[in-house]
Amino acid sequence: MNEAPPTSPSAPTTRTRVLDVGGSHVTAAIVEADGRTARIVSREDRDIDPHVNADTLLDSIAQPARDVDRHPRECIVAMPGPFDDDAGIGHFADVGKFASLSGVPLRPELARRLGVDEGDVTFLNDAVAYGIGEWAHDGTARARRFVCITLGTGVGSAFLDGGTAVTTGPDVPADGYAFRLEVNGGPLEDTVSSRAITRALAERTGRTATVAEIAADARAGGGDSLAVLDHAAHSLGVALAPSLERFDTDALVIGGSISRSWDLLEAPLRAGLATGGFTPAVVRHSALLADAPLLGAAAHHLRHSSP
Numbered sequence: 001m002n003e004a005p006p007t008s009p010s011a012p013t014t015r016t017r018v019l020d021v022g023g024s025h026v027t028a029a030i031v032e033a034d035g036r037t038a039r040i041v042s043r044e045d046r047d048i049d050p051h052v053n054a055d056t057l058l059d060s061i062a063q064p065a066r067d068v069d070r071h072p073r074e075c076i077v078a079m080p081g082p083f084d085d086d087a088g089i090g091h092f093a094d095v096g097k098f099a100s101l102s103g104v105p106l107r108p109e110l111a112r113r114l115g116v117d118e119g120d121v122t123f124l125n126d127a128v129a130y131g132i133g134e135w136a137h138d139g140t141a142r143a144r145r146f147v148c149i150t151l152g153t154g155v156g157s158a159f160l161d162g163g164t165a166v167t168t169g170p171d172v173p174a175d176g177y178a179f180r181l182e183v184n185g186g187p188l189e190d191t192v193s194s195r196a197i198t199r200a201l202a203e204r205t206g207r208t209a210t211v212a213e214i215a216a217d218a219r220a221g222g223g224d225s226l227a228v229l230d231h232a233a234h235s236l237g238v239a240l241a242p243s244l245e246r247f248d249t250d251a252l253v254i255g256g257s258i259s260r261s262w263d264l265l266e267a268p269l270r271a272g273l274a275t276g277g278f279t280p281a282v283v284r285h286s287a288l289l290a291d292a293p294l295l296g297a298a299a300h301h302l303r304h305s306s307p
Contacts, residue, residue: 015041016298019065020078020126020290023050023097023153027290028064031298038136038295044068050097050153054104062113073116076301077106078126078293080156081177085123097153124297126150128165128176130286131158133296134253137287143251147244147280149236150256154189155179159247171247183239191235194258200228215261226264233265237272245278255286 013034020027029043044064048057065075080098083090088107092098111118131148138146142163150156157178159166167176174180181188190196194211202208205224209217218225244252254262254269262285273279286292 014302015069015072016301017065017069017072017075018078018294018297018301019061019075020129020293020297021061021080022126023080024048026061026064027294028068029294030069031294033298033302038298040291040294042068043294052100054100057098057100058106058109058113062110065110065114070115074120074122074301075110075114075116076122076124076297077110078124078129078297079106080126080154081179082175083123083125085125088121088123122301124300125156125158125165125176126293127156128158128160129293129297129300130156130255131160131165131253131292131296132163132300133288133292133294134255134286135160135163136296136299137292138251143282145248145250146253147240147247147249147251148253148255149178149240151192151236151254151258152194152256154193155236156256166247173243178240178243181239181243183235188236188239192232192239197228197232197258200231201225204228211258211261215264218261218264229261229264230268233268234272234275237269237274238276239272241273241276241278244273244280249278249280251282251284252280253284253286255289255292259285260289 013032016031018029018031024047026048027043027045029040031038032041044067046064048060079090089103089105090098090101092102107118107121111121127150130150134148135142135146144162146160148158155178157176159172159176165176166172179189184191197211197214201214214225214228218229270279270283
């Protein structure tokens with residue numbers, strides 16, 4: 001069970017309920033933190049179908065948070081973008097998932113399903129939560145300008161300055177969303193995402209496979225699989241490099257499910273960064289993987305709820 005330090009150097013032991021909503025899964029957890037460490041003490045994982053109707057999808061999202069623990073009442077929900085954290089409303093109509101939730105106020109819907117007050121439900125971008133978790137895990141080596149990119153059903157991003165998300169200004173993409181970047185003449189996610197990688201292999205070979213299966217084939221010497229992953233990772237580096245340079249990035253972390261194939265991605269990613277003209281001093285893969293957004297969301301919540 002992974003641990004990461006909380007944001008406060010000294011605090012009483014607290015318990016935070018976190019719900020991490022991904023494109024095809026949801027995880028609920030209780031994170032316990034004291035003045036030194038934070039750890040996940042219980043968790044519930046579920047697969048979800050992002051294409052079902054709103055009521056069914058919301059029931060699927062809420063159930064793990066009901067099962068993991070009814071106490072504490074508060075729940076911080078890590079949601080993929082584009083999402084308005086303050087309003088609790090996503091704009092998913094054109095992103096290939098959660099179309100039924102686009103424009104739906106989620107705070108009252110989740111509060112009702114969890115049996116809590118609306119004020120007990122707060123939201124945070126899932127990639128920002130992931131980035132905060134990874135940044136906190138670095139301990140004394142924490143980079144000031146830290147970027148985390150999550151790769152899965154889409155491309156998530158967190159541009160952190162001292163552990164705080166930067167979402168506006170000339171140094172970051174619009175709203176801090178790397179998926180708004182373009183590469184190869186189109187949106188980044190058309191080249192770098194699980195659906196893009198599986199589609200690229202199908203177009204190249206006529207074969208259908210998951211990203212994990214493509215990676216396994218590449219490790220076994222499959223040239224087509226290796227070429228598809230090379231192209232995706234190199235394109236990611238090319239697309240990211242200008243934004244990383246503008247942000248004066250000290251460290252870049254690649255997370256999400258696709259980062260489990262880091263042994264295949266690192267070299268073409270670094271080559272793409274070099275082609276794009278900027279490589280941060282530190283380029284690494286996720287240390288915490290699926291635990292990162294849970295620990296990061298809890299750390300964010302504790303920081304912003306402290307008196």
